[in-house]
Amino acid sequence: MSIRISPSILAADFTRLAEEADAVAEDADLLHVDVMDNHFVPNLTVGLPVVESLVKKVRLPLDIHLGVTDPDRHAPDYAEAGAGSVTIHAEATHSPVRTLRAIRAAGAQAGLALNPATPLQPYEGLLAEADTLLIMTVEPGFGSQKFLDFTLEKVRQARALIDQISRFGGRDVPLWLQVDGGVNESTIARCAEAGADSFVAGSAVYAGTDPGAAVRALRRRVDASRPVDARAS
Ligand SMILES: O=C(CO)[C@H](O)[C@H](O)COP(=O)(O)O
Numbered sequence: 001m002s003i004r005i006s007p008s009i010l011a012a013d014f015t016r017l018a019e020e021a022d023a024v025a026e027d028a029d030l031l032h033v034d035v036m037d038n039h040f041v042p043n044l045t046v047g048l049p050v051v052e053s054l055v056k057k058v059r060l061p062l063d064i065h066l067g068v069t070d071p072d073r074h075a076p077d078y079a080e081a082g083a084g085s086v087t088i089h090a091e092a093t094h095s096p097v098r099t100l101r102a103i104r105a106a107g108a109q110a111g112l113a114l115n116p117a118t119p120l121q122p123y124e125g126l127l128a129e130a131d132t133l134l135i136m137t138v139e140p141g142f143g144s145q146k147f148l149d150f151t152l153e154k155v156r157q158a159r160a161l162i163d164q165i166s167r168f169g170g171r172d173v174p175l176w177l178q179v180d181g182g183v184n185e186s187t188i189a190r191c192a193e194a195g196a197d198s199f200v201a202g203s204a205v206y207a208g209t210d211p212g213a214a215v216r217a218l219r220r221r222v223d224a225s226r227p228v229d230a231r232a233s
């Protein structure tokens with residue numbers, strides 16, 4: 001089983017985004033960009049012009065997390081800008097099928113995010129339209145928040161569902177199970193044990209002095225939490 005680590009630049013130095021991205025380029029799989037509009041979440045970050053500039057400079061695929069009120073209007077623009085993946089929130093979208101299909105049609109992977117209090121069951125049928133299911137492990141809006149333990153039960157439910165879909169041949173492309181918020185060296189193993197295989201980490205990567213080493217440490221934690229025969233060589 002492969003895993004993905006996606007450092008969140010929400011915790012990086014915004015005056016040096018290209019260098020901060022470069023610092024994890026050898027060790028990470030994606031670069032997570034939180035687009036926040038001060039409406040869906042009470043914080044304002046970056047938008048399309050910054051993402052368009054990052055796409056040209058950053059060696060990793062951009063993992064765009066849209067914390068915005070109107071993802072149906074904005075998501076296709078991020079995919080067309082060259083993002084690797086664009087994730088919309090279930091609580092914000094009014095036409096998830098159309099928007100997830102538009103993201104894929106523009107050449108990006110499509111993600112669906114669920115806030116901590118949002119149940120999985122109403123969205124199970126939508127998973128066929130998605131490449132990533134993001135289970136928020138904090139309320140979206142800010143970095144450095146404490147991991148919400150109760151969200152692990154939803155990660156377990158999602159893992160069981162994804163495994164069931166794969167067993168019955170229901171997909172020909174992977175469906176990543178991503179966690180975001182409070183993921184660090186103490187919580188990442190529990191996320192992996194619950195079934196997550198894609199991990200966003202902001203402060204755990206960028207708060208220290210060596211972001212690349214922090215990504216490698218997180219990867220080792222995930223690896224150590226898996227059975228010996230499933231570990232990376
Ligand atoms: O979506 C997010 C917040 O809404 C961020 O991706 C997340 O908070 C990452 O930061 P940290 O790992 O420090 O919790």
Ligand SMILES: [Fe+2]
Pocket residue numbers: 008032033034065180200
């Ligand atoms: Fe995020």
